[in-house]
Amino acid sequence: MADYTKMWTDLGLNLDNHDALLENLGGAYQSIFMSQEHRPEGMGYFDFVMSEAHGLRIQELRDEQEAGRKIIGSFCVFVPEELVLAAGCTSVGLCAGADFAQEEVEKVLPRNTCSLIKSFFGFKLGKVCPYMEVSDLIVGENTCDGKKKSFEIFSQMVPNFFQMDLPQNKAPMARKLLKHEYEAFIAKLEEMTGKRIGLEDLKQGIATVNAKRNALARLSKLRTANPSPISGLDALLINQIAFLDNPVRFTGKVNALCDELELLVKENKGAKVENAPRVVISGCPMAIPNWKVPAVIEATGAVIVGEESCIGERGQRNTTDASADTIDGLIDAVVDRYFKIDCAVFTPNQERVEHIKEMAKNTNADGVIHYGLQFCQPYIMESFSVEKTLEKDGVSVLRLETDYSQEDMGQLSTRVEAFVEIIK
Template sequence: MINNLYVMDLPQVKSANGKALLKAEYVRFKAAVEQLTGVSVTVDSLKAAIKLVNAKRAAMLRLYQLRAADPAPISGLDALLANQVFFYDNPERFTASVNKICDELEQRIKDNTGAFPAKMPRILVSGCPQAMPNWKLPAIIETSGAVIVGEESCVGERGVRNLVDESGTTLDEMLDAIVERYFKVDCAIFTPNCDRLQHIEQMAKDYHADGVIHYGLQFCTPYLMESIPVQKALEQKHIPCLRIETDYSMEDMGQLKTRVEAFIEQLK
């Protein structure tokens, strides 16, 4: 049985009440962690943790931004691996490793050396995250004549593009800063969610994407509901969009490959 002490109630509307709810839940979570571990969260420990995670996010954002180059210096599958490791590796080791990769990518860009040839169709993947080892769609895309240059999802730029303000001097100020940072996230659980539409359009522009593939998992209702508005908004901006709805099985690989190949051919 799960103790209610560790279950968080998260807001689904970006409002003053939503912020108050999220902060109250963070305060309750802080107390639960302290009770579980016997270690108090202090001003110094929280500030150090904020700086540590900010550095990790900044390293990943650096990697994302390098993918705007043509030819793409790294494949979407390799970038996706870094996205996955982001969630469970030691933060200091991960940050150092990603910055080392970025140094190599910058050199590749200077040498005009890419993981794929220049002028290949460039795809932005939007929607549900691809959780390891379910990399079915990215593998299909990058074996069908295109390269993935960005992800607008829970394992993409959304998770790192906003840092927490480090100027707080009290626990209360730092919790407020954390709340502010997470309220900038445009996950599909929020309604209304106009920020997400604008973010997808901006990412397509920033990463020079030729088209967007919106990936929806059959059990993830919020993203499935938003997929049609996303497609309509992109098409109004003359950005080609393909909506994919699938699951974790491999049974539809052939069907998906046919649809993706046809979309890529359209982009060419």
């Protein structure tokens, strides 16, 4: 790895903290990912991206900045990458998946806050996230109470912040609100770049993101094979990298990997043995490096065949209709696409449980593991009806509630092993 010390210093990172984080991350990556057998060769690219996530990729973003592009950091799949790209900007995901500087965090946030929120505060307070520091604008959104209210505090820690309101149901008024907020977001981007978004810009932005989503959908579909040609850990990793990498390059690499996976499927080669227990994981997003529960699941010999998560199907399925010939028509198409997202902050949210059922069916899953982050009220409350509805349909469900610590690893393993034993 090249020496990025100067870049990290320029970005204001705390080098000691950052070294500690990278060492930790590197170790986890080795033991969780590199120890897997039967990995497709195409994963080499994603391993490389991960190894350079705080290095070369940040250098690229800084080079883009030099060339006049703005970097837009966000925490939620409701922030449309199409609009960011159309404005000539680059989108990066900031959600954080590891505990950091927890003592500092608990001075400004309640202890009973979910790990994901505490994590991005910790990354900021500990000065270890180059994506946050390189961002020209950070976008927060009114999803759950925890994020909505904590952004009031977080927004004071960063120089340029935009808060996006979001609806709470799927009524016509709610769609109006979403469109209004996307228009305000466009206005903010245009103000930053000093340039209006043109029709072709928007068409191109939509095309780029559609291509990415189509590649990810292709990957999802290949996992329906038995044996699945790729592990759930690797597939999750790709979905995580989707938020960080250059979208065009990323799409090419995912498609190249899919070409390889198609061959593996033909040869009946899989990441796990044929007829390995098949699990769909559903619930809260898992940001890098939150690989805890998938690692526990696949350590049992089971294979994860789908992620019903913002970092997975919920965030990436559905493309945007690019056929309109006016900017307003295209914005409407973007709104329509995002308005379908079945996040648990919506009420009612019956679409989500229907989608989980559909995923379980399409992937020939033997069971669904619902992953709830402790104190995430929307997903944990919804997990009760998810369990009830799926069980009624004959799908076995295990509800887990955990955080980013390692303290409950023993208990988690025991519960997951028992569940896999039942469903296999």
